Amino acid sequence: MTRPLLYFAHGWSYDQSFWQPVIKNLAEFSCHYEEAGYFGASPSCKLPQSPYIAIGHSAGVMNLLKRDLSRCVGLISFNGFARFSSDISYPEGITARVLERMMTKLSQNPEDVISSFRRLCGEDPPALPAHFNQERLIAGLQHLIDEDARLSLLGWDKLLVNIVGSTDPLLPSQKGLQHPCSLQEIWQGGHLLPQTHSTRAARLIRDIANDL
Template sequence: MKLVFMHGWSFDRRFWDPLLAVLGPCDALCLDRGYTGAARLEALPDEDFIAIGHSAGVLWFLNRDLPHCRVMVAFNGFARFSEGEDFAPGIPRRVLTRMQTRLHEAPASVVTPFRQQFTPFLPCPATLDSEALDQGLAELIDADGRQNARNRGETLLAVQGSHDSLVSNALHEASFATNRRLTLEGGHLLPQTAPQACADLIHDALRGWA
């Protein structure tokens, strides 16, 4: 079965390289939002696939019609990110709008401190697309995939890092109350820091649909 990957905010398709290296031969499609250069947002498959998202990449999947997606594996993800009247664990909107304001002046001054929250620190490249980054932040402010997450039930596996500095336990639980949830040792970059454990979970999903 095809595997479709989507990275989180400010990263690109290369984020998945450590995981793909241990995953072994597979039919993989790594989408790219274009935050660090030319986008590769190819059409989603018209055949059965497993969606694998990281952080904001999970929300991206949850806000799209995915008739051929049979399983979703969400690493360090969320079904909503911004705070709301019925979503107290979310991040205050003022934090995200402040980031938007600074993006067009100096995108690296926004992306670098964002990435410095995580271990390992993955420096941002010289090329950053402020328009694409702004669009990604707008989705983090406005998008709400909680209903789609609920609809997926047990076909969505949400994997949380035990020491995630961005996605709190409360945010994780509020996003995926009706889904399967699992905690791995590590922070916000599980596919980078625990690639074998992440690969094992993907292999389990593949075997489940073999």
């Protein structure tokens, strides 16, 4: 049986290179990437035309859930969530004013905003890119305020694997994808599990792909 392709989606403040520690352990697979274009690269979000497993990190999971995943045979979430900002129905989210302050600061000092956020996520010292696309970074934060993929998650009827970090500092990620049929694992770690646990993440992806 032909192996499914792998499609990787990164979160806010990162790019497709975020997945390289995992990808280097998956040489036998055909890997495809979403690129948000936060740091000068051209945005790209074309989904594969053949059956694939979608693998997302953080906001990348929410973005995936809002897309047409008809050819997707399974979703693996690392530190993911279906909604990020708080409202009456989701009080555990991050308040919009926090993200709005980040948006204001991005237009003045993007290096400081990205550095602070990556440190919060557990990257210390943060490896900052050479170029910043402030417009796309700000749009990404607005997306975190506005987007809600909980209905899409509720209707999900395919394989769903939910990996959360025991010490993830972002509460929406710590709660993960709240779905009754998800296969959930709690790993000892923070918000960057695909990087801090890259070998384990690759092994999980390989095992799932080989079982499908």
